Amino acid sequence: MVKAEAKERILKLRKLIDKYRYDYHVLNKLEISEAAFDSLKHELKKLEDEFPELITSDSPTQRVAGKPLKEFKKIRHSFPMLSLEDVFSEKEFSEWAVRIKKLSPxxxxxxxxxxxxxxLALSLVYENGGLQYAATRGDGNIGEDVTQNVRTMESVPLSIAEKRRVEVRGEAIITNKNFEAINKEQKKKGLKEYANSRNLAAGSLRQLDPKIIASRKLDFFAYDILGPDFENHSEEHKTLAKLGFKIGGANELICKNLEEVFKHHKKIANTREKIPYTIDGLVVSVNSNKLFQRLGVVGKTPRGAIAYKFAARESSTVVENIIVQVGRTGALTPVAILRPVQIGGVTVSRATLHNEDEIKRLGLKIGDSVIVGRAGDVIPDIIKVLPELRTGGEKNFHMPRICPVCGKPVKKMLEGGVGVYCLNQKCPARHREWMYHFVSRKAFNIDGLGPKILNAFLDFGLIQDIPDIFELKEGDIAPLERFGEKSAENLVKSINNAKKITLARFIYGLGILHIGEETAIDLAEHYRSLEKIESADFDELNNIPNIGEVVAKSLYDWFRDEHNKNLIKKLLRYVEIENPKKRASGKFTGKTFVLTGELESMSRDEAKARIRELGGDSSETVSKNTDYVVAGANPGSKFARAQKLGVKIMDEKEFLKMIK
Structure with a gap:
């Protein structure tokens, strides 16, 4: 990026960050997530590091928080309440460690x-053992007097066994349990629910009526004590605990080297959902207070401490292009090609845009700066467009009227629907995507036959359609590049193993529009034979629980298509279908489970199978009809939806007890 472009980008970033910073620190509201906000600040800092001559004193990187509101009495802090520099990776953390080690060889x-x-950061000042006043961070130098409200917080000692003047700094928070309970009450009263626990904690502390904050049961966790001399930071925490303050306890650790820091960070990141309050990373500081003082401050940031945040689940980037992909059902899906960005520990360069209506809803143009989010293993989504960062060179996007692969006309399948489809069953893109789906793990599960190998077989003319796969011999495969006798033998063995398949997997493998894994299981267990599914009329299909009109029509039409009838006849020459037995009733009969996150003791498929063995059902979506959500490590959006709907959430340990 040349200097002129950098200058324009820096000015726009500063303006946008200042707006969000004021919203966040002063008005206690935020239109974007903290992770996305951090990524904007991170981009600004990188640009200013690259062009230091463009740094100005009013840049967001040079100051802390926002100006205090006028509604409360102002208090000047004895020592500034500084902010911390953020890092998001082992590489960035290591670079910080190298910098500070150079300053103190x-x-x-x-x-x-x-x-x-x-x-919300707070400063509590004690004199002669009694709480004198409590103040918010404010702009880092001047905060707001919230003493009356803080006195109602049970976790704040009103007196301590220390006669000297001391200042205790920490964070006011609301536990996840209290946050959910308060939002549930808001919903019951028809009032607006709070966006997150931080907003609620901050808003509570600014209530003029102390009774309100008392009812919300805020917690206070201490992280620093100023006044007495301590040799190191760990001693401060021991003293804080002795004085009656809550600290991080078992989640705090003295680390002898970087490897121990990284190990601790991974451990907390993997178990953070089990911590009863919201955290967004670790604060890592040099333990020696003398060394901390010697390292000093740069701008408004101490050199001796850093915020080592968890891999962001959201980040800002730029949409460089929008392409259209054709799926196995013929659905045309617009996909954003992104400037590569790290989200959730992986590099993201694409995000699904679902359909044209979603692009219009977002107001997205090619070239826009955007916030991209990724929860768990879900495909990244564009959450928000940042029109404030537009340059004027952005371009509108329009869905094509013909298939970008076969050139045939496309149309919407449902009146008033948003999906656009290529109806040409011989479309090369549709055909290949369908074949990839057919051999995939959850369908026919042909190990060793992935997209690359399938493409090679199609390109060399070894196969033209799905049934041809079951005719392949070792002699056909072995001469191909990257194959030998042994690998050819293994692949043919996998193909032969796939000839025996459950009815549910067979139905799912057909790639019928709207028929996912769980719907295929429902159909298999309801009819218990392919012949009965083929002959079912529309009304009969429509009356099956969890099916519905759209799915019923898709099924009915698919099984009456001559091409599809011939396909099934050919497949049945090679494939033996195992029909399911009638499911026995069990302790989970009538109960619906949803799984989210990573389970340690078993795979999701194993967990679903166990639920069905006990008479229960597994679903991919959380609704008011869901009985339980099982949350593993790094759960996705289903976890948040379950919280919002008040669905019972259990961790893996609780789930394992239930299935014993």
């Missing part, structure tokens, strides 16, 4: 790692 570097709470 020969020093013994021991680190103290503690939780980074996502709440």
């Amino acid at each position: 020969g020093a013994d570097f021991e680190f103290y790692s503690e939780l980074k709470f996502d709440g």
Whole structure:
């Protein structure tokens, strides 16, 4: 990027960050997630590092928080309440460690790692053992007097066993359990629900009536004590605990080296959903207070401590292009080609846009700066467009009227629907995508036959359609590049193993529009034979629980198509279908489960199978009819939806007890 472009981008980023910063720190609301906000600040800092001559004193990187509101009495802090620099990866953390080690060569570097709470920073001042006043961070130098409200917080000691003047700093938070309970009450009263626990904690502290904050049961976690001399930061935490303050406890750790910091970070990141309050990373500081003081401050940031955040689930980037992909059902899906960005620990370069209506809803143009989010293993989505960062060179996008692969006309399948489809069954893109689906793990599960190998077989003319796969011999495969006798033998063995298949997998493998894995299981268990599914009329299909009119029509039409009838006849020459037995009733009969996140003791498929063995049902979506959501590590959006709907959430340990 040339200097002129950098200058324009820096000015726009500063303006946008200042707006969000004021919303966040002063008005206690935020239109984007904190992770997305962090990524904007991160981009600005990188640009200013690259062009230091463009740094100005009013840049968001040079100051802390926002101006205090006028509704509360102002209090000047004895020592500024500084902000921390953010890092998001082992590489960035290592670079910080190298920088500070260069400033103090020969020093013994021991680190103290503690939780980074996502709440409102507070300063509590005690004199002669009594709480004198409590103040918010404000702009870092001047905060707001919230003493009356803080006195109602049970976790804040009103007196301590320390006669000297001390200042205790920490974070006011609301536990996840209390947050859910308060939102449930709001919903019951028909009032607006709170966006997140930090907003609720901050808003509560600014209530003029202390009774309101008392009813919300805010917690206070201490992380620093100013006044007495301590040799290191870990001693401060021990003293805080002795004085009656809550600290991070078992989640805090003295780390002798970077490897121990990284190990601790991974452990907390993998178990963060089990922590009863919101955290967004670790604060890692040099443990020695003398060394911390010697390292000093740069701008408004201490050199000796850093916020080591979890891999962002959201980040800002740029949409460089929009392409259209054709799926196995003929659906045309617009896909955003992104400037590569790290989200959730992986590099993301594409995001699904679903359909043209979604592009219009977002107001998205090619070239736009956007916020991209990724929850769990879900395909990344564009969450928000940032029109404030437009340059004027952005372009509108329009869905094609013909298939971008076969050139045949496309149309909407349903009146008033949003999906656009290529109806040409011989479309090469549709055909290949369908074949990829057919051999996939959840369908026929032909190990070793992925998209690359399938493409090679199609390109060499070894196969033209799905049934041809079952005719392949070792002699056909072995001469191909990357194959030998042994690998050809293994692939043919996998193909032969796939000839025996359950009815549910067979139905799913057919790639029928709207028929996912769970619907295929429902159909198999309802009819228990392919012949009965083929002969079912529309009304009969429509009356099956969890099916519905759209799915019923798709099924009915598919099984009456001559091409599809011939396909099934050919497949049945090679394939033996195992029909399911009638499911026995069990302790889960009538109960519906949804799984989210990563399970340690078993795969999701194994968990679903166990649920069905016990008479229960597994679903892919959370609704008011869901009985339980089982949450593993790094759960996705289903976890948040379950919280919103008040669905019972259990962790893996609780689930394992239930299935014993």
